[in-house]
Amino acid sequence: MKKIIVLVLACVLVIACKETSKTENGNNIQITGDTLVGKDNIASPDSIHNMEWIDEELYPKSKDLPLFVLSTGIFHGDETSPEMINKGWFGIFQDRGRYYIAPTTLSIQKTFDVISDEEGDENNSSKWTGWEVKTSHIDTSLVLISSSPRLSSHEINTIPLDKDFIDPNEKMTFAYNGSSYTLYSTGDLKPAEYNKDEMIISKYKLYIKGYKDGKELNQLLASTSTFEDAIFRVLLIGDIDNDGFPDLVLNTSYHYNLYRPTVYLSSFADKNQLVKVVALHESVGC
Template sequence: MKAIYRTFFFLIIIFQFLSCNKPKKEIIKSTSKLISKKANVEIEDNKIDSFPIYNDLKVEVIGSGGPFHSEEVHEDADKKIWFGLFRAKGNFYLAETNIMTNRVNDVIVDENEEDATGWEVDTSINDTCFILIEKVPYLSDRIVQNIKIQEKIYPQEEFKFNFSGVEYILHATGDKRKENENSDWFEVSNYKLYLTAIIDGKRHTDLIVAEKRFDEQMIKILFAGDIDGDGKLDLIINTSYHYNLSRPTIYLSKPAEKGKLIKPIGAFPTVGC
């Protein structure tokens, strides 16, 4: 019976994912003075169509908002210890926290108001929680330095910035074409987003996102700062390719392999209606 329910649930989610009303298309009007330059890409692997590989991301993550669908939050999530990225008075901090999960009515899936297959997630800290990360050894309570950067980097654009004394460049490759001759909307495909850092005069470049095509969606940088406390840049990026999918993905510098700038550790995919 449980297997039948899970199959039925996934069929419902897939149907909703494909059939929701599409949002109004976004008009791209870039205002940054640092963009619209062709990215100087040092690493271009045409064999990679999708990155990160989400099945390889082992750290559990829970995003903000909710309620969430039944399969989007693990049943035993409240038994784990978490670190939350919190915001108070305009400043960010990382703090260990317990979470409380409650079953609630899922207005999308549940057939009537008495059903409660959805999840509501609260923290033991009252400040606004931006994202939750499963407790791992390289995280600890701290004030989190952050920087405001450009949210979207389209193909052949770059954005330069300095964080903690290091020069960084976010730059993208791919194809961008107008939907039609009179449209301001661009369709993006074969997209790759790179992070470059200039350290001791040397350039280091990592591929951080690759997506072959989008359905009225675009990669969006949600947060930039030093989450893990090593003085280097960390990122939270919505790596969604579809307008009805949200997928905040956490990239940290501390667990990155030698010679790498950053590593994706966990993601939280959720669907809307």
């Protein structure tokens, strides 16, 4: 019984290490929408590469993206490596309600993985399999992005969010730098078989709509066939790459035990895109 309690507490601690802050503050902006609250749950230990709940219809995928993303915290052995340090990094940091992007130095060191490592090995670092990611900044980091010539140090004018995700078939409108944008979603809602008071979301798609060069564009940001006690969440809207257009950081997780920070930048966008997904990182809590 004691072992079960310890395992549950350990899972909670690992998940807590990977939580991120929500956006606050901003100037000359408007936003409308409602808020939905998800659940915190515990799952059995496993690797992101062989989880039974991996969604084959998920968009975006993690392959062939131009940049890399990480978060601070503790990760399983196959979720990062010390070689990632050599890529050079920027961080989006929060300081007293404001967000800014700046170069940062990463530290990725071996640590005890409370889920994967044997309990008796806690004091034997040679058997540790986890990785702890830290930055040289004392401010809280929302996300870490590998270096690119399109990134530079500056304060990010962010959209203050009254909600952090969009209900199926709902929308959220915001203004940025004199232009109007809309986040909206489509999806199916039906009562759960085991509980008619609980609604199940399926075939969910999240879009952004806005004008570019005088042309209205509707762009798919993320999609999934189903959620498992999760929902795509908006972590930040603001000009990350300093080109005058809004960028996004989303958590495109479709499962409660998965954290999937995903970065979309406007400076990488094609002719018929408002933003382009440039990086994402997948990690599990337990």
